[in-house]
Amino acid sequence: MRQLTIVIDPRSAQKVREESRRHDLTILAEMDARREGEDRLLMLCNAPNRKIEGFLGALESVPDLHVTFLPQGVLALSPPANEAEEQVLDILPRSPIEIFLSGLQSIGSWKGFLSYAAVGGIIVWIALFTESVFLLVASMLIAPFAGPAMTTAMATARGDLFLLKRALLRYVAAIGTAVAVAFALSVIFDQQISTGLMNSVSMRSNVSILLPLAAGVAGALNLAQSERSSLVSGAATGMLVAAALAPPAGLVGMGLAIGQMDLVLPSLWALATQIVGINLAGFVVFRLYGVSPTGARYPRGKPWLTKSAVAATLLMVAGLLALQFGTGREYQQSSIAQRITATVQEAVEDYEDVQLVGVQSSFTRSRPQGENPVWITVRVEADLTDAQQSAIAQNIGQMVERQHDVEALVDLTSAS
Structure with a gap:
């Protein structure tokens, strides 16, 4: 009311x-x-x-x-x-005109917007450089990516070319600022290699597309629902959107500074996926809540623009997914590592008197793009000689290479 x-x-x-x-x-x-x-x-x-x-x-x-x-x-x-x-x-729920007008208000001051983007870039760089997870979370709270993300989806639903151009410009400006800040800090502090957190954050999964879709739905629902009908704060949904964008933006800048394209390319893919995924999911939610190209006090809505923007978004989503699943393992290393872990568990279970304690699989970043092996750490409870440990490790490595077409480096440790 x-x-x-x-x-x-x-x-x-x-x-x-x-x-x-x-x-x-x-x-x-x-x-x-x-x-x-x-x-x-x-x-x-x-x-x-x-x-x-x-x-x-x-x-x-x-x-x-x-x-x-x-x-x-x-x-x-x-x-x-x-x-x-x-x-x-x-x-x-809020009326469509109120949803739209709130989106117009979100394209205000550039000074404060870029300041938050720069501060967010600083925090995400510190988090990745020092391997501090709580600072990575803090960077998501500060980074101002939620505003342009939701405004882009709203402009798509409304068919507003002016609002769409403004939102995309702020999108590019915010991400570009974060990338530039991360790059500059890596150069200033003479960073030479990637950290463990950088490597783990850069890994992509088969389900990576679900994060931007969830972020787009949550952000649009927060704008469309009445303030008393949800227990989720705007800051929480904004953090979810930033979680999809802040770490990849920092990785792009840091990867460029140290010359590691195997960090840069997956992060650029992630940024593109987040942008189109958030836009697609947000558009669907806004349309369900009545935001359309026609409405009161709104002369700029163009139905053809909505159709064109949605078609372009769908084509980009399809292209990015084709790139992910059609170019080997570079954009799905996290999922491949999980499947390799399952393969190793099954292999160890075939040995009598050998109890599996733990196994961890992760791709390294020590070689050029596309050539990185998977490092497998296996711990078992058994009384094994050095020769037996070496034989089991060799068998596991051969099985992994045969089933997953990736070079495997196996480190097996036994204790009794």
Whole structure:
């Protein structure tokens, strides 16, 4: 429920009253007023969220119309007193026009936006350089990627070329700033090699596409739902969007500085996947909540632009997935490492009197792009000679190479 303040020429009052009844608005009061020396009528109304855009659209023909509504919910109570619970439990999503106007407001100051992007880049660099996971989380809270991500999805749903260009420009500016900051810091502090956290964060999985889809859905739901209908804060959903974008942006800058393209290319792929995935999921949610190219107080919506943007997004998603699954293991090393771990577990179980304690598989970053082996650490409980350990390790390595077409380096340790 929103509260609307309407100022009109008194001669248009009857039309406003009729449209109020038709759209289920409650007129609380009517007051005589003056504006610029002329008589005006001020009407105070309570409006259900879902009815606001239709109501404003019906009043487009009213001359000299001025409407103000606060983007916060109101608790509208009316007699009888025993129906208060039913009245306040009617929590509705925001109206499409409110969702859209909030998106327009998010493309404000450049100075603060780029400052947060730079600070986020500094924090993500420190986190990756010092291998500090909690700082990596902190960088996700600071990085301002959620705003342009959601605005891009909103512009796609609305078919607004102006808003789409502004949102994409802020997208590129934020990511570019984070990349530049990470690159500069790596050069200044003479970084020569990648850290363990950089290597682990750069690994891609077969399910990488699910993260941007989830982030897009969460971000759009946060903007579309009423503030009282969700226990998830805007900061939390913003962090989820940044989680998809901040680490890859930092890795691109650091990888360029140390000349490790096997860090840069998967991170660039991840950034592209996050952008199109968030846009696609956000677009779907916004359309489900009624955001479309046509609406009240909105002359710029172009249906053809929405169709073109969605088609381009789908083509990019298809192309990125084809690149991931059609070019070997470079964009799915995390999933391959998991399958290799399962293979090693099955191999160890075939040996009698050998109990598996633990196994860990990870790809190294010691060689050029596409040539990195998988390092397998196996710990078993058994009384084995050095020769037996070597034989088992060799058998495991051959099995992994045969089944997964990757060079395997096996380190087997036994204890009894």
